[in-house]
Amino acid sequence: MRFDIITVLPQLLDSPFAHSILQRAQKKGLCEIVVHNLRDYADNKHKSVDDYPYGGGSGMVMQVAPFAACIEQLQAQRSYDEIIFMTPDGDTLNQTIANHLSTKANLIILCGHYKGIDQRIRDIYVTRELSIGDYVLSGGELPAAVLVDAVVRLLPGVLSDETSALSDSFQGGLLDAPVYTRPADWNGHKVPDVLLSGNQAAINQWRDEQAIARTKSRRPDLLDD
Known part of the structure; x- marks a missing residue:
């Protein structure tokens, strides 16, 4: 391009x-x-x-x-x-x-x-x-x-993980869900248990719910669209 x-x-x-x-x-x-x-x-x-x-x-x-x-x-x-x-x-x-x-x-x-x-x-x-x-x-x-x-960043091969751009905010008409990395417990602030569960179906459901909730709170106009 x-x-x-x-x-x-x-x-x-x-x-x-x-x-x-x-x-x-x-x-x-x-x-x-x-x-x-x-x-x-x-x-x-x-x-x-x-x-x-x-x-x-x-x-x-x-x-x-x-x-x-x-x-x-x-x-x-x-x-x-x-x-x-x-x-x-x-x-x-x-x-x-x-x-x-x-x-x-x-x-x-x-x-x-x-x-x-x-x-x-x-x-x-x-x-x-x-x-x-x-x-x-x-x-x-x-x-x-x-x-x-x-x-x-959307061109094939640009991002090391080509699926990364597909989960960005706005790609599905929603804002992205919260993201976390190590450590799991930082000064008493813990990562949600579901993300540590290894249950991918539950994790995906949590992310979907969080994305909808965040969009509803911050950009309700996107839901109207």
């Missing part, structure tokens, strides 16, 4: 993609993450990619031409399943969307900055708009990293 990320600040993505699961996935050849500097596609000597908004108002707007040039160059090399713009007014990223995107081969992710990007890029090129929450960040780089992480 390949991700092409277009940003004006590529250095912001150096660390997220160079560690842990994302690093291992790339070394295994399970995914390819390529970050493109939008300024390389600017058509002026100062490498400027923003300008004042038509109609006045505060902030600067990212221009059409650099994004269009980069996107079209990439499209000339391969076909893309989605061109995704990370924006606060997009659909909220969830596990269902991550699952769906993990079945794709090639994705382009656009990172905005300043006041946003020219609407014509969204109208002409973007096929999907995603948000990671109802708040505004200084740019789309961190949301892009969140999206890539959520998708890559």
